[in-house]
Amino acid sequence: MLPPAALRATGLVKDYRRGRAVDGVDLTVAPGERVALLGPNGAGKTTTLLMCLGAVTPDAGTVEILGHRLPRERTRAMAGVGFGAGYLPLPDRMRVIEYLRMYGRLAGLRRPDDAARAALERFGAPHLAPAMGTEMSSGQKTLVGIAKAILHRPSLLVLDEPTASLDPDIALRVRTALREISDTGGAALLVTSHNMVEVERLCERVVFLSAGRVVADGTPDEITERFGRDDLEGVFLHLAELRDREGALR
Amino acid sequence: MTEVYTGAAASFWRVMAVARRHGYVFQRSPHRLFDVVVWPAVDVVLFGSIGVFAAGRAGTAASQVALYLLVGVVLWHVVYQAQIALATGFLEETWSRSVMSLMVTPMREWEYVVGVALFGMVKLVLGVGAVALIAWFAYAFSITSLGLGLLPVAALLLATGWAIALFVIGLVLRFGAGAEALAWGILFVVMPLSGTFYPVSALPGILRPIGEALPTTHAFAAGRAFARGAPMPWHELGVAAVGTAVLLVVALAYLGWMLRVFRARGLVTRYS
Structure with missing residues (x-):
């Protein structure tokens, strides 16, 4: 029998007074997988992360961590989760x-x-x-x-901007340690970062959010190719530009 | 292989971890001594001296006023210390922006509350101990003169203090920093209405029904009855016990509701 996914979030929706922050996000992280959740400011990353961690209740959708459904089995689920934020x-x-x-x-x-x-x-x-x-x-x-x-x-390590205030040498040490924890310990990683180079070095899969939706999901190479950019930073800038243009039209 | 506790043992150690965390904070926050020792000392000197002054002027009948004031101030600090320790314990998490980190652990809400309340008992013993000692040294009043009746009265006031603190925590979860002042202020509304230092019949007529409805009123009345050597005040104790139980249930239900609102509205981002 296959082990349950480290994280399985299905159809997450969250509305705040200012509007819809997350609009039907599906996100699965397999055991041992290293996934980055990226997107420009206001894309819904933090809200998605908070829903996945049980700190915010989704308006619709479900979250399962290591086979334990939130919020009912929160204590069991959280026993397998490590969370850090810069x-x-x-x-x-x-x-x-x-x-x-x-x-x-x-x-x-x-x-x-x-x-x-x-x-x-x-x-x-x-x-x-x-x-x-x-x-x-x-x-x-x-x-x-x-x-x-x-x-x-933990079997699932959730890190929000883990190396935001670190010197490059310390950031490298952290990335190396995180890879090791994932490779040898089998921990899955879900990381958000504004450092695209770090993401390319650490994560094998990238999920891009924009306006509360998943707009791309694949390896860094697949995503850069799909958007016709040289690297993830190019994709990021492209999405941010689209968001600004849509904002101006509204 | 990482060895972990499960079940009741895990709960026990989580409660102890929270209590210990608040122990560190208290140990390293000298200003907290104001709540625990300084204000209680000021209160007992203030009310004790008023009582002695009144007794000296008006003779024997007024000596009961001194007794009521001293019984009131010692018992008042049971409810005050219980409430302030639990409410400020939670506020400490908001000030140190630990709410988010605590939420992403296996800890259950009740384990957190019990942990903070447990360390709160240490503060309560310090605070009430300071008041009782000063009353004894300075005014020759021993709280032990209430006899075993002190135990149910103190237990009821302790539970009332916790119930009010749970209500304050619920308000802080919902309204954020704006509700913080209630942690210190809410009991000063309850104090005069509860007839802490006088029978509730001394209140203006319009306020008496409110006073009668508060469990603290009946706990203080029972305390005064014990102090003057009256027979066991079963009625006052019974009303206080029922009122306290109702208050606890309502406070827990309110806190549960506010926690659901806190999660539904994503209010945790205030503290991250």
Whole structure:
């Protein structure tokens, strides 16, 4: 029997007061697959991600994580999910090791300290363990956030702008570690990023959203070819231009 | 292979993790001592001194006023500390923008609430302990003079404090930072209406029905009855218990509703 998809979202729709943010998105991530969710600002990426994580309830559609349906089986589903976002801060009044220990416990780990040290080690940051949230640079906080996401060896790793504030060498280290986690640990990755080079290097499949809809889904090469552009950045700029033109017509 | 807890053990450790997290915050936030020790100390000195002054002027009859004020201020801090600890515990997550991260964990909502309330008990013991000690040292009033009757009264006030905090959390989920002030302010509406320091018959006639409807009114009345050595106030305790149970159910239902609205409207983006 085949293992269930890491993520299976079907027919997601979300309306806000300002209009429809997500309009019938289908998104499946296979076990171990590395997928990027891309699109210009306002394309519906964050709302889609939040619905997939159970933080926002879709108006229509369903979400299943590792075979567990949201929201009914949220606790079981979340046990297999790691989430990190470059924009989420660390609590000011906690040391890194305390923060990671807490999230390890929330994930049910019996030995959260060991897992925390291993996660920091993986990103070359064991020295951050005793640091307070207020003592770190934004890049270091981002690293700790990613360490938190992989603590419990999740089967689905969801990362929103994971390397946004990292220096190129640290970003490379993160990408390498994420590939390794996916290749050797079998974790599926769902990543959003504005760094197209990073996406091309990390992900084997790209899903482009525009105006709340999936407008392209395939390998980076297939997508660039389909839109007649040299790279993903060209596709991104093309879609952003289309969105601006449509906005002007309205 | 990552070893994990499951079932009740996993819940236990999640509750403990949340309690510990709030322990760290408290330990490293000296300003929080104002809520837990400084304001309680100010209250007991203020009300204790008013009571002593009144008793000195008006003789024996007014000595009961001093007693009522001291019983009231100690019991008041049970409900106040229970409420403020739980409500500000959740506010801490909004200030540190942790709401989103917490939502994407296997933690259940009740585990979070129990974890915060558990550490809140530590604050409550500190706060009420400070009030009780000052009342004893400065005004020779021992809260233990209420006898075992103190236990049900304190338990009812504790549960009422938690119920009001759940209501405040629901409002913050729905209305965001604008509702934060209620965490500190809401009880100061409840206090005079509950007859914390006086029988509810002392309230203006128009407010008396509201006072009578509050479970806190009956808990404070029971506390005063114990203090003056009256027989077991079964009626007051019974009404307070039923009222507190109803309030808890309503607060939980409201919080559940606000959580659904929070998810449906995507309000989590306020904290990310």
